[in-house]
Amino acid sequence: MRQYKWNQFTLNKRLLLFISILMLISTTTLGFSGYAIAKQQLDEKGETILKNSVKMARMIISTKYDQVLSGQIEEQDAIEELKETLSGVMQKDGTRKLHHLVDLGKNGYFMIYDLDGNEVMHPMLEGQNVLDVRDVYDDGFYLVKDQIKKGLSGGGFTHYSWAYPHSSEIGKKVTYSEYDGNWRWIIIASAYTSDFNQGAYGIIKVILVVSFVLLAIGIIGSIMFVVRITKPIGQVFNGMKAVEMGVYASIDAETAKDEIGMLTSGYNQMVSAINEAKTHLDEQAKHIRYLAFYDELSGLPNRNQLKEEVNSRLTNMDFIGTLVQIDVVDFKMINSTIGYENGNTILQQIGRALSNILGDVQYVARMSGNEFCIWTEGLKPEAIETMLVTLKIFIKKQLLQIDIIQGIEFYCVLVNYPAHGDTFEALYNKTSIAMKYAKVAKSFHVIPYDAIMEESFEKEMQMRKYLKMAIEQGEITIAYQNKVDSSTKEVVGVEALARWHSPTLGAVSPVVFIPAIQKTNSTIEFGCYILRKVLGDYTGLQKKFHDEITVSINISPLFFMEKSFVSRVEEGIKKFNVPANKIILEITEDILIDDLDYILSVIDELRRMGVKISLDDFGTRYSSLNYLKSLKIDELKIDKSFVDQILTDEKAFQMFKFVCNIAAVYHYDIIAEGVETIEQLEKITEAGVRIIQGYLFSRPEAL
Incomplete structure (x- = not known):
């Protein structure tokens, strides 16, 4: 193989070879260093x-x-x-x-x-x-x-x-x-x-293509272009030094369509790609800062922004301020009925209505979910109440125009500065207590905070503490209320009702402690306890009444949705040797806001075992009739609130009969709850209902 020495090459060849090698080294170095710098910058932005x-x-x-x-x-x-x-x-x-x-x-x-x-x-x-x-x-x-x-x-x-x-x-x-x-x-x-760093990969591709073209073209260059070549390379080099310092500036582009023009063009493309990626990351950071202080759905300030605004105003404020909290009534049920997209539309309309009617005089924020707050200053109580009543009417009119929902209602509470607190957190905590009171009372009027509410709240907290102990120590007992066939006066079944007599608190109403159980995350533990207790009592119920007696057990939605619920029921039936067809599990419409397909599968499993299913408190929610065609149940219980109206409201009685007719179409047993007078019984019997539960025949009694 022939060997070549350096001095055998002509000067032109030497220059061409030198230029080619120089361009290969410089473009490769610049390309990969540009890629490394771009990647580092993008990675750092990503970590931020x-x-x-x-x-x-x-x-x-x-x-x-x-x-x-x-x-x-x-x-x-x-x-x-x-x-x-x-x-x-x-x-x-x-x-x-x-x-x-x-x-x-x-x-x-x-x-x-x-x-x-x-x-x-x-x-x-x-x-x-x-x-x-x-x-x-x-x-x-x-x-x-x-x-x-x-x-x-x-x-x-x-x-x-x-x-x-x-x-x-x-x-x-x-x-x-x-x-x-x-x-x-x-x-x-x-x-x-x-x-x-996806943008960095684009940069390296551009640089590699440019490098290849430069190398191919550079071989045919000549010495007369050396000066012109070194000048733009120097510009690129200085530009890369600037990039290292965080300055992404373009250089003067060469108009010629040769390798020099491609080099400067490639560099400018690299800088442009970095700038574009940096701009995108800056926009992301800006959006994050926006989300920290504003609600994306409504465009209103959020809790953090309201807190900063109110606290800054309180530092230099020598007159009365008022914090108002507004909640949509039963918004979770509304969402399940009309869909989450329509629910979001409602929240957007409420936010828009609040902004439009209140303008710049008051400060409006969406706190979370269906909760909005208003901060206003210098208004007298009667002026605030008038404003809120007007506001509620305006919002309802706005919602009617979009034709999504009818009859929406709001809880509305307020606290005053400085009477109820001197910081945002203190005032907001008071509105939370007042809102809890409004929801328990189901009051749609404007409710001002009162210290009595906080005392009641503290008592509830104390009650929750003792309640967990009550479940663990078996203080919860069972009382049974008879279900009577009004035509024969025979007791055909009983409903198991939980009762609690605390050694510390005395007798506590189920209306109080049942909701508290849900708030202490003890629902499943309590449900298992009641299920075992009632199934264990069944033999005693047979002795007291007769062998065919049925027993109804109220099941909370959370317990019903628990994965092992069916196996727990089956285990209890076997352990206490209870006929499955004598057990009636009562569920409420609240359960239907969850996964309906899963609920139907659980009901099918229970009914295959022989267990009966009852829909309790029928007629007290938004969309009861929508579910009747889908549910495979055995019994429909008409709520006391329905029964109470049939003597004084003919429309209510006609609705009562309508429900009874629907139950007959689906072959459901129908039971009237809360019957307390002979007149009610006669009216109910007129509608074709035989099975009665209420004080007219018996109060709940221990076994």
Whole structure:
């Protein structure tokens, strides 16, 4: 093979070879350094987005936790709302769609662990323990433990390899973790680095193409272009130095369509791509800041913004201020009836109406869900009440115009500064107490806060403490109320009713302690206790009445939806040797706002066992008739509130007969509750109802 020495080449060849080598080295170096810088900048912006996203999520969690503490929302409802807000609605297969409250990239999502590594929230792994999960490529790296450790240490980033969602492809992933002490959770925002630095890959492609073209063209260059070549390269070099300092400026483009023009054009394309990616990330950061202080659905300020605004006004305020809270009555039921999209439209219309009628005089905010607040200053109580009445009428008219719902109502409460508090938190806590009072009283009038409400609230908190002990220690007893065939006066069945006589509090009404059980997260424990107690009493009921006696047990929606509910019923039937067809489980319409297909499957399982199903409190909700054609039940119980009206309201009686006719069409047994007078009995009998329950025949009695 022939060997060439350097001095054998002509000067032209040497220059051409030198220029070619120089261009190859410089363009490759500039290309890859540009890619590295761009990738680093985009990665840093991506990590900033993750960190800000976690902090925003913690603010949302803190707000929900405050609502739980103040009694505005149940803990389980609050947690599920958080999951839907941060991740998405639970699908039938147990997963959640990737739902980005903020832009975490194509494959990014939020996660929540408890300190034991259980997935509290995850699009694919919710409910699983992942404490010992390791990096796909590094078997010695326990990534969940690292996230928990960094979250407990004040926050930090974790880098590892993991599969893309719904794919076997592995990618590099980065997460940011922080600890939230409210529910003792580790809050995590995650993303794949490829989502953040996608722009950098475009840059390297451009540079590689440009480098190839430059190399090919540079070979045929000549020495006369050396000066012209070195000048733009110097510009590119200086431009790259500026990029390192965070300045993304274009350079003067060469008009010639040669390699120099392509070099400067390629550099300008790189800078443009970086600027575009940076602008996008800046917009994301701006959007996160917006979400921290404004409600995206209504466009109104949120709780954080209202808090800052009110506290700033209070520092220099020497006159009366008023904080008003407005809630839509039964909004959860409305959502289930008309759909969540229409529900959101209602909230948007309410927010728009509040802004339009109040203008700049008052400060309006959407706190969460169906709750709105108004801050006003210097108005007398009668002026405020007039304003709120006018406001409610205006909102109702606005909602009628969009023709989504009829007959919407509002709870409305208010507190005054400085009489009821000198900070926003103090005032807001008082409105929460007043709102709880309004909901219990089912009052649609404007209700001002009163200290008596807080005393009542404190008593309820005390009662909840003793209630958990009562369930554990068996203080809850069962009283049975007879169901009588009015034609024969025979007792055909009984309904089991819980009673509580506390050694500390005395006799506590079921109207008080049953709702409190739901608020203490003891519903399932209480339901199991009552189920065992009643089934254990059945032999005694047969001895007291007769062998064919039926017993009705009230089942809460939460207990009914519990995965092991059917097996618990079956286990109790076998343990106490109770005929399944003598058990009637009473459910209310509230249960129907959840997964109807799942509810129907549970009802089918129970009826196959022989257990009967009764729809209780019929006629007290929004859409009772909608469900009758779908439900396979055995019994329909007409609520006392319906029965109370049939003597004085002919329309109510005609509706009563209409319901009885519907029950007959579907072959349901029908029972009238709360019958207390002979006149009521005669009227009910006229409608064809035979089975009666109420004080006319018997009060609830212990076995």
